Amino acid sequence: MPSEAASIIVRLDDAGKYFGAVRALDGVDFAVSKGECVGLVGHNGAGKSTLMQVVAGTLAPNRGRIAVGGAVEENYSVVRAQKLGIRCVFQELSLCPNLSVAENTRINHPSLRGFGWRRRAARLIVDKLDEIFPGHDIAASDVVRDLSIGRRQMVEIARAFTVTTDPLDLVILDEPTSSLDARTAGQLLAFVRRFVAGGRSCILISHLLGEILENASRIVVMRDGKVVVADTAAAFDRDRLVTTMGGAAAETREKAAAQTAARQESRPLRVRARPARQTNQTELVAREGEIIGLAGLSGHGQTDLLIAIYSAAERRMAGVEVTEPVALVAGDRQSDGVFPQWSIAANIGIRSLSRLRQGLLISAQREAELAKFWQDRIKIRTPDMNNNILSLSGGNQQKALFARALGSDARIILMDDPMRGVDIGTKLEVYDLIREEARNGRTFLWYTTETDELDNCDHVYVFHNGRIVADLSRSELTEERIIQSSFSEAV
Numbered sequence: 001m002p003s004e005a006a007s008i009i010v011r012l013d014d015a016g017k018y019f020g021a022v023r024a025l026d027g028v029d030f031a032v033s034k035g036e037c038v039g040l041v042g043h044n045g046a047g048k049s050t051l052m053q054v055v056a057g058t059l060a061p062n063r064g065r066i067a068v069g070g071a072v073e074e075n076y077s078v079v080r081a082q083k084l085g086i087r088c089v090f091q092e093l094s095l096c097p098n099l100s101v102a103e104n105t106r107i108n109h110p111s112l113r114g115f116g117w118r119r120r121a122a123r124l125i126v127d128k129l130d131e132i133f134p135g136h137d138i139a140a141s142d143v144v145r146d147l148s149i150g151r152r153q154m155v156e157i158a159r160a161f162t163v164t165t166d167p168l169d170l171v172i173l174d175e176p177t178s179s180l181d182a183r184t185a186g187q188l189l190a191f192v193r194r195f196v197a198g199g200r201s202c203i204l205i206s207h208l209l210g211e212i213l214e215n216a217s218r219i220v221v222m223r224d225g226k227v228v229v230a231d232t233a234a235a236f237d238r239d240r241l242v243t244t245m246g247g248a249a250a251e252t253r254e255k256a257a258a259q260t261a262a263r264q265e266s267r268p269l270r271v272r273a274r275p276a277r278q279t280n281q282t283e284l285v286a287r288e289g290e291i292i293g294l295a296g297l298s299g300h301g302q303t304d305l306l307i308a309i310y311s312a313a314e315r316r317m318a319g320v321e322v323t324e325p326v327a328l329v330a331g332d333r334q335s336d337g338v339f340p341q342w343s344i345a346a347n348i349g350i351r352s353l354s355r356l357r358q359g360l361l362i363s364a365q366r367e368a369e370l371a372k373f374w375q376d377r378i379k380i381r382t383p384d385m386n387n388n389i390l391s392l393s394g395g396n397q398q399k400a401l402f403a404r405a406l407g408s409d410a411r412i413i414l415m416d417d418p419m420r421g422v423d424i425g426t427k428l429e430v431y432d433l434i435r436e437e438a439r440n441g442r443t444f445l446w447y448t449t450e451t452d453e454l455d456n457c458d459h460v461y462v463f464h465n466g467r468i469v470a471d472l473s474r475s476e477l478t479e480e481r482i483i484q485s486s487f488s489e490a491v
């Protein structure tokens with residue numbers, strides 16, 4: 001039986017990291033042992049990603065000590081971490097878009113060179129994809145730019161688990177399932193359990209608390225830059241997790257259901273849209289004040305229809321009718337959402353320029369007022385809304401995108417799986433906000449991969465192969481029903 005010290009892979013003592021006035025890490029002690037899956041949870045901006053960047057060697061702490069395999073590291077870096085068997089899959093993907101899957105794999109494995117490297121890199125990554133995501137349809141020659149965000153995430157994850165010359169002891173997964181559909185997420189989590197059972201270790205960050213409770217052996221809860229509780233997973237249930245994180249008390253499905261208005265045939269039409277690949281007369285219909293869900297496996301036409309509706313607000317499109325201004329909250333904030341050069345306030349104000357204008361110029365004061373209002377309303381954690389948008393944690397960037405849409409004059413809000421990466425406390429507040437805005441007459445079209453979120457909807461369209469295959473009222477909604485419908489062919 002190895003001693004406790006011998007079984008520790010990595011250990012941080014009193015780690016501190018500051019960004020100007022923000023204490024992202026404020027004296028954190030943290031360790032991971034062999035054969036454990038540590039679940040790391042906390043509200044948006046609690047410091048989880050920063051802590052992981054320190055463990056992965058991509059960020060040097062301002063103070064504290066890091067030891068790997070019992071030896072204190074003086075010049076720790078990402079290259080050193082890799083040599084010591086520590087890898088990280090970050091929230092924001094790091095693949096080079098203009099390179100193929102095999103070429104991206106080679107970047108992490110300098111030993112893949114010389115004659116035939118491309119074939120060897122292809123074998124390495126495809127074998128790992130087969131092992132983690134059986135039935136995936138990714139080829140080593142696919143150029144990353146052409147892959148959906150979910151497939152990119154699969155490649156990124158598989159690449160982190162490939163081994164050539166360096167050892168592999170610990171893989172950090174920062175919200176790994178946020179871009180994966182339920183089936184693929186299940187495959188990954190099953191693989192993580194096997195990986196850990198084989199004596200190696202993972203750190204799993206997720207805002208889906210069920211994922212943490214079912215897969216972690218130990219759970220560490222962070223709050224405002226500190227570790228507030230660390231305990232075996234068996235010592236937690238969902239409520240204890242939410243309370244320890246400092247979130248609102250868990251809301252029941254019943255409450256959400258009771259607060260949502262029933263479907264109203266008599267209300268004015270806001271959107272009527274038939275998917276381009278629809279072969280029958282079925283179409284999506286959304287009326288004033290309705291929250292309409294779009295469900296089904298990811299990549300089955302939900303986003304395409306939202307984009308068609310968004311485009312139809314600007315120019316006529318066959319099969320799509322839109323009667324009011326539209327705003328879109330993108331789920332892939334990296335490619336469609338944030339303006340990376342701009343401040344948080346400017347990112348929020350961009351959809352409201354006509355209201356912010358004073359004469360020919362944008363009024364900095366009005367922009368600041370709008371930003372402040374939303375900062376308070378959905379708790380965007382930053383000391384200054386004039387800071388660059390990228391200074392926000394991932395979940396807080398997502399909140400800024402919400403603020404942009406909800407703060408605009410749009411009466412129809414399209415949401416493309418926008419809650420990924422948002423913490424549970426904020427999610428519940430945003431759900432309340434959406435329902436309140438719907439009661440005030442706004443219409444929401446909400447694509448989500450989280451079945452629980454559909455409880456907020458009045459009505460749900462299930463998609464398969466680019467077509468609407470089911471039209472479910474809320475009383476008919478169950479996970480089984482959605483999955484069943486996803487595989488059926490027609491309404």
Ligand SMILES: Nc1ncnc2c1ncn2[C@@H]1O[C@H](COP(=O)(O)OP(=O)(O)OP(=O)(O)O)[C@@H](O)[C@H]1O
Nearest residue numbers: 019024044045046047048049050391392393394395
């Ligand atoms: N490069 C940076 N510049 C300025 N502030 C930063 C930077 N990176 C992180 N921060 C701040 O540090 C704090 C912790 O951020 P971190 O990304 O670690 O949070 P998190 O717990 O991972 O949040 P989320 O759940 O939203 O991903 C936040 O207040 C964030 O705004």
